[in-house]
Amino acid sequence: MTPAVLRVxxxxxxxHTPQGAVKAADHISFNLKAxxxxxxxxxxxxxxxxxxxxxxxxxxxxxxxxxxxxWLHEQNLMTxxxxxxxQVRLAxxxxxxxxxxxxxxxxxxxxxxxxxxxxxxxxRLSRREAHERIRALLQSVxxxxxxxxxxxxxxxxxxxxxxxxAIAISLRPQVIIADExxxxxxxxxxxxxxxxxxxxxQELDAAVIMVGxxxxxxxxxxxxxxxxxxxKLVELxxxxxxxxxxxxxxxQMLIASLPSLERKGIFRGIPGLPPLLRDLPPGxxxxxxxxxxxxxxxxxxxxFREIRPDSWVACHLVP
Amino acid sequence: MAQAPASQEKAPPSPAGQSAAIRYLRRNPSxxxxxxxxxxxxxxxxxxxxxxxxxxxxxxxxxxxQPPSFQYPFGTDRQGRDLLAVMVAGTPLTLRIGFIAGxxxxxxxxxxxFVSAYYRGKIDTLIRGVADIGLTVPxxxxxxxxxxxxxxxxxxxxxxxxxxxxxxxxxxxxxRAQVLTLRERGYVEVARLSGMSGPEIIxxxxxxxxxxxLGATLVNAVSNAILASxxxxxxxxxxxxxxTLGMTLYWVxxxxxxxxxxxxxxxxxxxxxxxxxxxxxFLTVGLDEIAxxxxxxxx
Amino acid sequence: MRADYVAKRVGxxxxxxWLAATLNFFLPRLSGQDPVRATLLQQASLGGYxxxxxxxxxxxxxxxxxxxxxxxxxxxxYLGDVSRLNFNxxxxxxxxxxxxxxxxxxxxxxxxxxxxxxxxxxxxxxLGALLAWPRAPRWMRYLMPPLWAFHAIPFFLLGLxxxxxxxxxxxxxxxxxxxxxxxxxxxxxxxxxxVLKHAILPALSIILVATGGWALGMRGMMVTTQGExxxxxxxxxxxxxxxxxxxxxxxxxxxxxxxxxxxxxxxILSGAVLVEVIFNYPxxxxxxxxxxxxNDHFLIQGIVFLVIVALGxxxxxxxxxxxxxxxxxxxxxx
Numbered sequence: 001m002t003p004a005v006l007r008v009x010x011x012x013x014x015x016h017t018p019q020g021a022v023k024a025a026d027h028i029s030f031n032l033k034a035x036x037x038x039x040x041x042x043x044x045x046x047x048x049x050x051x052x053x054x055x056x057x058x059x060x061x062x063x064x065x066x067x068x069x070x071w072l073h074e075q076n077l078m079t080x081x082x083x084x085x086x087q088v089r090l091a092x093x094x095x096x097x098x099x100x101x102x103x104x105x106x107x108x109x110x111x112x113x114x115x116x117x118x119x120x121x122x123x124r125l126s127r128r129e130a131h132e133r134i135r136a137l138l139q140s141v142x143x144x145x146x147x148x149x150x151x152x153x154x155x156x157x158x159x160x161x162x163x164x165x166a167i168a169i170s171l172r173p174q175v176i177i178a179d180e181x182x183x184x185x186x187x188x189x190x191x192x193x194x195x196x197x198x199x200x201x202q203e204l205d206a207a208v209i210m211v212g213x214x215x216x217x218x219x220x221x222x223x224x225x226x227x228x229x230x231x232k233l234v235e236l237x238x239x240x241x242x243x244x245x246x247x248x249x250x251x252q253m254l255i256a257s258l259p260s261l262e263r264k265g266i267f268r269g270i271p272g273l274p275p276l277l278r279d280l281p282p283g284x285x286x287x288x289x290x291x292x293x294x295x296x297x298x299x300x301x302x303x304f305r306e307i308r309p310d311s312w313v314a315c316h317l318v319p
Numbered sequence: 320m321a322q323a324p325a326s327q328e329k330a331p332p333s334p335a336g337q338s339a340a341i342r343y344l345r346r347n348p349s350x351x352x353x354x355x356x357x358x359x360x361x362x363x364x365x366x367x368x369x370x371x372x373x374x375x376x377x378x379x380x381x382x383x384x385q386p387p388s389f390q391y392p393f394g395t396d397r398q399g400r401d402l403l404a405v406m407v408a409g410t411p412l413t414l415r416i417g418f419i420a421g422x423x424x425x426x427x428x429x430x431x432x433f434v435s436a437y438y439r440g441k442i443d444t445l446i447r448g449v450a451d452i453g454l455t456v457p458x459x460x461x462x463x464x465x466x467x468x469x470x471x472x473x474x475x476x477x478x479x480x481x482x483x484x485x486x487x488x489x490x491x492x493x494x495r496a497q498v499l500t501l502r503e504r505g506y507v508e509v510a511r512l513s514g515m516s517g518p519e520i521i522x523x524x525x526x527x528x529x530x531x532x533l534g535a536t537l538v539n540a541v542s543n544a545i546l547a548s549x550x551x552x553x554x555x556x557x558x559x560x561x562x563t564l565g566m567t568l569y570w571v572x573x574x575x576x577x578x579x580x581x582x583x584x585x586x587x588x589x590x591x592x593x594x595x596x597x598x599x600x601f602l603t604v605g606l607d608e609i610a611x612x613x614x615x616x617x618x
Numbered sequence: 619m620r621a622d623y624v625a626k627r628v629g630x631x632x633x634x635x636w637l638a639a640t641l642n643f644f645l646p647r648l649s650g651q652d653p654v655r656a657t658l659l660q661q662a663s664l665g666g667y668x669x670x671x672x673x674x675x676x677x678x679x680x681x682x683x684x685x686x687x688x689x690x691x692x693x694x695x696y697l698g699d700v701s702r703l704n705f706n707x708x709x710x711x712x713x714x715x716x717x718x719x720x721x722x723x724x725x726x727x728x729x730x731x732x733x734x735x736x737x738x739x740x741x742x743x744x745l746g747a748l749l750a751w752p753r754a755p756r757w758m759r760y761l762m763p764p765l766w767a768f769h770a771i772p773f774f775l776l777g778l779x780x781x782x783x784x785x786x787x788x789x790x791x792x793x794x795x796x797x798x799x800x801x802x803x804x805x806x807x808x809x810x811x812x813v814l815k816h817a818i819l820p821a822l823s824i825i826l827v828a829t830g831g832w833a834l835g836m837r838g839m840m841v842t843t844q845g846e847x848x849x850x851x852x853x854x855x856x857x858x859x860x861x862x863x864x865x866x867x868x869x870x871x872x873x874x875x876x877x878x879x880x881x882x883x884x885x886i887l888s889g890a891v892l893v894e895v896i897f898n899y900p901x902x903x904x905x906x907x908x909x910x911x912x913n914d915h916f917l918i919q920g921i922v923f924l925v926i927v928a929l930g931x932x933x934x935x936x937x938x939x940x941x942x943x944x945x946x947x948x949x950x951x952x
Binding site: 460465546549553556578582592596601 | 633885
C-alpha cells in the first residue's frame with residue numbers, strides 16, 4: 001500500500017466573531033497517499049477553503065486552528081515554527097489559487113513572481129540559469145516564453161491560472177492543493193487548465209487535493225472524493241463509489257440533483273438551507289434536511305467511520 | 320459521543336437595558352469624541368448667549384488690553400472688545416459660514432455626482448473634467464481673487480457664498496466615486512430592469528444607502544469650508560466688523576499680539592478653533608466608520 | 619500609447635494655465651467694474667514720490683484696458699501679456715516689476731514647501747506602512763493617537779501653538795521672519811544656519827500635521843492591500859515576510875498614495891500660505907498677504923497665476939511618472 005504523504009487528524013478550525021465561534025472545520029480527518037488525487041467538494045460555507053488554508057497553516061485571526069495534527073510524511077506541521085512552516089510552503093506543499101481572479105501581483109512581471117519564490121527559498125541561480133528555469137517552467141504549463149516578461153493584466157484568465165500553476169510547481173512540491181482552480185473560467189479553458197494540472201501532477205509524482213464546489217468537475221479529475229457539509233467531512237470514498245453507491249443522505253441527494261443528459265426528470269434540489277456555522281443544530285448537522293433522520297440523529301454527532309476499505313462516512317444510518 | 324450544546328459558544332448576553340445604540344457607540348469612540356467636543360461648543364455658545372452681553376464683542380465696549388480677570392474672563396483686546404463676548408458671538412458666525420457653504424457644496428456636489436455617475440457618457444466626462452481641474456487649482460487663491468475683487472467688503476453671508484463657490488468640487492468627486500460602485504450593484508440593475516426612471520432610482524434606491532456616506536462628506540465639507548473661511552479672514556479678506564474666529568486671528572497677527580505678550584488675546588480663538596476642528600474631525604471619522612464597515616476592524 | 623497619454627496630460631496642463639489667466643481676468647470684473655483701474659486711480663491721486671510713474675501707468679492701462687475697449691479686446695491683450703510673462707509693475711512697490719518681487723520670494727517658499735512636503739510624505743508613508751505590518755514593534759501603536767490628533771488641525775493652527783510654546787514661552791526658536799532682521803543675505807555659514815533656525819517652526823508646523831495624514835492614508839491602503847488575493851498567494855508561496863511587505867503590499871499601496879499626493883498639492887499650498895503669513899516668512903505667502911493688504915492687483919494676479927501654473931506643472935510631472943509606477947495605466951483609458 002502506498003504510504004500516506006499527508007495525514008490530517010482531527011483538525012478543528014474556529015473563527016471567533018462577536019456573535020460566537022464559527023466552526024469552519026469540525027474534527028476533519030483524512031489521509032492522502034503519495035500520488036493520489038483527492039477531491040474535497042461542498043457548497044459555499046462548507047469549510048473546504050478553510051481546509052486548504054489550514055493545511056498550509058495560513059488561517060488568520062479571528063480564525064484559529066484549535067486542535068488537530070497535520071502530518072507531512074513523519075513531520076507534524078503543527079509543531080513547526082513560523083519560519084520552518086514558511087519553508088514548507090511551496091517547497092513541499094504548494095497551493096494553486098483562483099489565479100484568474102487577483103492572485104498575481106499586478107505591478108510585477110511574471111518572471112519576477114516566479115523568481116522571488118525561488119529566491120526566498122534559498123535557490124541560488126545565475127541570471128541565465130534563472131531565465132532558463134523560468135522558461136522551462138512556463139513551457140511545462142503550456143505558456144510561451146514571452147509570457148515571462150509580461151504583467152498579469154496582459155494575460156487572459158486561463159493564462160493567469162496556468163502561470164499560477166507554474167509558480168506552484170517551481171520547487172517540485174510533494175503535495176499540491178488546488179483551490180477552485182477553474183471557477184470564473186469558461187468551459188474550454190477549464191479543460192485546458194485541468195489537463196495541464198493532470199500533466200504536471202504526473203511529471204512530479206505529486207499528490208493533489210482539489211477543492212471545489214462543482215462536483216462534476218472535481219469528480220472527473222480525482223481518484224477519491226470527499227464531501228463536506230457544514231464544516232464536517234461527511235463522506236470520503238473512491239469517486240466511482242460516490243456516484244454509484246453514495247452512502248450519506250446528503251451525497252445521495254446531491255447526486256440525485258445532478259441533471260442527466262440521458263434521462264428527463266423533475267429537477268430535484270435539497271430542501272432547506274445549510275445551517276449557520278456558528279449555530280449548528282445538535283447531533284448530526286444535516287438532520288433538519290435529511291429525509292431519513294431518526295431520533296438518534298438529533299442527539300449524537302455521527303462519527304466518521306471507515307465502513308468499507310477506503311470508504312468513510314459519518315452517518316448513523318449506515319451499518 | 321455527546322455533543323456540547325451549541326449555546327455554550329455564544330457571546331455573553333448583554334446587560335439588561337443596554338440598547339443597540341449604546342453598544343455601537345462603545346465600538347465607535349471617534350463618533351463619541353466628536354459629538355462631545357461639538358456639544359461643548361454648542362453649550363458654550365448657547366449658554367454664553369444667555370449669560371453674556373454680546374454687544375461687548377464690538378470695539379470700544381471695554382477697557383483695552385486687559386488680561387483675564389473676573390470681570391473679563393478672557394481678557395480684552397486692543398480695540399476694547401470683551402474677548403469672551405467675541406468668542407460667544409463669533410463662533411456661531413464661523414460655524415454658520417462653514418455650515419452654509421458645506422451644505423451648499425454637498426448639495427450641488429451630490430446632484431452633480433449622482434448625475435455624472437449614473438448617466439455616464441459625455442456629461443460624466445464634462446463634470447468630472449471640471450471637478451478634477453478645479454481641484455488642481457488651490458482653492459484659497461481663487462477665493463482670494465474673488466474676495467479682493469469685491470470692493471465693498473463682505474458680510475458673513477456673502478462670505479459663505481464665496482466659499483461655497485468652490486466647496487462643491489470635492490464632494491462631487493467623492494460622491495461620484497461612491498455612486499459608481501453602487502451603480503453596479505444588483506438592486507440597481509433590478510430597479511432599472513423593472514422600469515424605474517433614472518431620478519427615481521437615484522432617489523429611492525441609491526440615496527438611502529448613501530446617507531451615512533453623505534453625512535460624512537457633509538461634515539468634511541463643513542470642516543473644509545470653515546478652514547477656507549478662516550484662511551480668508553486671517554488674510555484680512557473677511558467681514559471686517561464681524562467678530563469671527565478668523566478675523567480675531569487677523570487682528571492678533573496685525574497687532575503682533577504674541578510679540579507684545581498679550582497671550583490671552585491669542586489663546587482664546589486658538590482653543591476654540593482647535594475644538595472646532597478636532598470635533599469635526601472625530602465626527603467625520605466616526606461617520607466614516609458607519610459608512611464603510613470594511614474599515615471597522617482595524618485601528 | 620505612451621505618447622498619447624503624455625500629450626493628453628500636457629493638454630490638461632495648458633488648459634489649467636489658460637484657466638488661471640482667464641480667472642485672473644474675469645473674476646475681478648464680475649462686479650461690473652474694474653477694480654484694477656479703481657486702485658490705480660486711487661493710488662495715483664494720492665500723490666507723492668512715485669506720482670509721475672503711477673500716472674504713466676494709469677495712462678498705459680487706460681490705453682490698453684480702458685472702458686472704451688470692448689471686453690474681448692481687453693481679454694486678448696491680457697492673454698498676450700500673460701503669455702509673455704509680463705505681469706506689469708507692482709502698484710505698491712513701483713517702480714519694481716511684479717516679476718522681480720516674486721522671483722525674490724520664490725526660493726523661500728520652494729525651500730520651505732518643497733522640503734516639508736517631501737519629508738512629510740516620505741516619513742508619513744514609511745510610518746503608515748510600518749503601522750500596518752504585523753511584525754512592527756508594539757510601541758509603534760502608541761504613535762497613532764498623536765498623529766491622528768495633529769492631522770486634524772490646519773497647519774497654521776499648529777504653527778501658532780508651536781510659536782507660543784517654543785518661541786514665546788521657552789524662547790528656544792525665533793518667532794518670525796526668514797532670518798534675523800538686519801543681517802545680510804549671503805552664502806555664509808552663519809547666514810545659512812540663521813535661515814535654518816528660522817525655518818524650523820514653520821517647517822515643523824507643516825511636517826507634524828502632514829505626516830499624520832500621510833501615515834493614516836498609507837496605513838489604510840496597506841490594510842486594503844493586505845486583504846488582496848495576491849498577498850494571500852504570496853504567503854502561500856512561502857515568501858519571506860519582508861518580501862511580501864515590500865514587494866506585494868507597499869509596492870501596491872504606494873499607488874493610491876501617490877495619487878493622493880497629486881490631489882492634495884493644492885490644499886498643502888493653501889495651508890503653507892497661511893503658515894508663512896503667521897511666521898512672516900519671506901515667501902510667496904507673506905508676499906500675497908501684503909499684496910492683498912495694499913490692494914496691489916497686479917502683484918496678486920501675478921502670484922496667483924504663477925502658483926496655479928506651478929501646481930499644474932507639478933501635477934503634470936506626477937501624472938507622467940505614474941505609469942512608471944503602475945504598469946496597468948498604459949493600457950487603461952484615462
